[in-house]
Amino acid sequence: MSNKSLGDPYQSEVSLIHSKRCRCDSCRFAGDERTYSQALEQQADQSSTHRESNAHPCEFQSAEEVMDRAIENTIVRAVFGQDDHSRRRFIRAVGGGTLAAAxxxxxxxxxxKAAAKEAGGPLEKKKLNVGFVPITCATPIIMAHPMGFYAKHGLEVEVIKTAGWAVARDKSLAGEYDASHMLTPMPLAMSLGIGSTAKNFIMPAVENINGQAIVLHVDHKDKRDPKQWKGFKFGVPFEYSMHNFLLRYYVAEHGLDPDKDIQIRVVPPPEMVANLRAGNxxxxxSPDPFNQRAVWEKVGFIHTLTKDLWDGHPCCAFACSQEFALTHPNTYGALLKSIVEATHxxxxxxxRKDIAAAIAPANYLNQPVPVIEQVLLGRYADxxxxxKHVPDRIDFDPFPWHSMAVWILTQMKRWGYIKGNVDYQTIARQVYLASDCEKVLKELGYPVPSGTNKNYFIMGKEFDVTKPDDYINSFTIRRT
Structure with missing residues (x-):
């Protein structure tokens, strides 16, 4: 189903007729790949990772809303015998509200609408490529393969190990992956065209909360005070990551400017330990298991867990393009249900002991089982x-809180990745599809949060989701 068939049938100025001669944006771009590419290029400033942001990635906030609109369109068209001119004349005469009420x-x-959704339909596509970066944050996406969660919902999924986040992003944008394990800031950045071509991506499920740590080289055991870190070189797995934003937050709270007093380098997670050992x-x-692997290999120690900065912070997620969800609604629904069930x-x-054994092999994490168990069970050498015994060192909760997205957007703006006015809640609703996750949680009989926003305490400082710009302005060290 394409967007061009999803106009509001109760508006007289909206045409529901589309043909080769149609000049609406969706028809024009769909019929002219070159024009569409040019339009995307206009949305994304390829020369800079910073951009003005007043973007609204998508009209619809969930696949369910798309289905509602499609049903309304079908009924209205049938009433007017597929004569769109009669429909528009009627609405101009009596109003769209009158038509809807009638x-x-x-x-x-x-x-x-309820019956149509309940009836569902056959899977549009059963064989799927789903990318993952080999870290414990991806546990639900990975273990759903060997432990049968995808197969349970009729899917034949190939989970594809991916070297790093730039590759995962690019393969997702190119359509080589139907869906992918992503960092929670990535769908926001990709939808807004920050750091890449703009394309609407949706994130209907978080994978993990907590599960990260700051690791220092063993030579720095006498430098536990971050004020001693001037000149240090730190690795993060991707620029648009919770790792980057939490590291920046942490050092700034200790008086260091992350853009001036330390160096932050992007290093794929599997290369972290080698770069630490080499002195780079x-x-x-970083995500685990590479924090614990540094301890295992005696080249690093765990300075602090990120849960001690923000307990319950999001990290990784399940995401796909809006296009995939709209053109494969039944497959998308089955895939989301597999992920939510595996996350629960x-x-x-x-x-978790069984999960550790399932995801340890070379085609998944390629790590010793004891290393993974220390992460998943929370009993570990530091x-x-x-x-230490920290049972919630990592945890798994699929609900994509809109307030999580708002916090991430504040950090993008704080550090200059976004400039100008930001419509925080609109972007959050359109990318973090809490409504889709809520629907699946209800279907599976799992608890459902009563809202989509809440405040957080991060290093003792309250984040009020209703005052994002005040929050940014409360920091002395910032780029805006």
Whole structure:
């Protein structure tokens, strides 16, 4: 189903007729690949990762809303015998509201929509390519393959190990991946055209919360105060990552300017330990298992877990293009259900030893099982001579809170990745599809949050989701 068939049928100025001669944007771009590419280039400033942002990535906030609109269109067209001119004349005469009320009085619109959604349909595509970067944050996406969650919902998924986030982004943009494991800031950046061509991506599920750490080289055991880190070189897995934003937040709270007092380099997670050993990095803020692997290989120690900065912070997520969700709604629904179910299963501590064994092999994480168990079970050596027990060192919760997106957007603006006015809540709603996740949670019988926004305390400072710009302006060290 293409967007060109999803105009509002109750508006007289909206045409529901589309043909080769149609000059509306969606028809023009769909019929002219060169023009479409040029339009995308106009949306994204390829010469800079910073851009003005007043973008609204998408009219619809969920696949369910798309289905509602399609049903309304079908009924209205049928009433007017597919004569769009008659429909538009009628609405101009009596108003769209009158038409909607008249139809509702003779047709149970709500029941029709519910029945259509309940009926579903066959999977449009069963064989899928889903990318993942080999880290424990991707546990649900990975373990859903060997432990049968995809197959349970009729899908034949190939989970494809990916070297790093730039590759995952580019393969997703190119359509080589149907869906992918992503960092939670990535769908926001990709939809807004920050750092890449603009393309609407949606994030209907978070994968993990917590699960990261700041690791320092063993030579720096006497430098536990961040004020001593001037001149240090730190690795993060991607520029548009919670790792980058949390590291910046952490050092800035200790009086260091992350753009002037330290160096932050993008290093793919599997290369973190080697770069630490070689002296190319003094430390890194990275996903596991590479924090624990540094301890295992005696080249680094865990300075602090990120849960001690912000307990419950998001990290990684399941995402796909809006185009994939709209053109494969049943497949998208089955895939999302697989991911949410696998995420819920991963949240249970009693399942994690089996999960560690399932995701350890070379085609997945390629790590010793004890390393993965230390991460998933939260009983681990810290590299400083102590054994810690932190059961929620990593946890798994699929709900994509809009307030998480708003916080990420504030950090993008704080550090100059976004300039100008930002419509925080609109962007959050259009990219973080909480409504789709809520629907699946209800279907599976899992608890559903009562809202989509909440405040957070990060290093003791409250983030008020209703005052994002005040929050940015409260920081002394910032780029805006």
């Amino acid at each position: 139809l509702s009085s003779v047709l149970p619109m709500g029941a029709i 990095l003094d430390g890194y803020l 299963y991963s949240s249970k501590t009693e399942n 590299g400083l001579g102590e054994v």
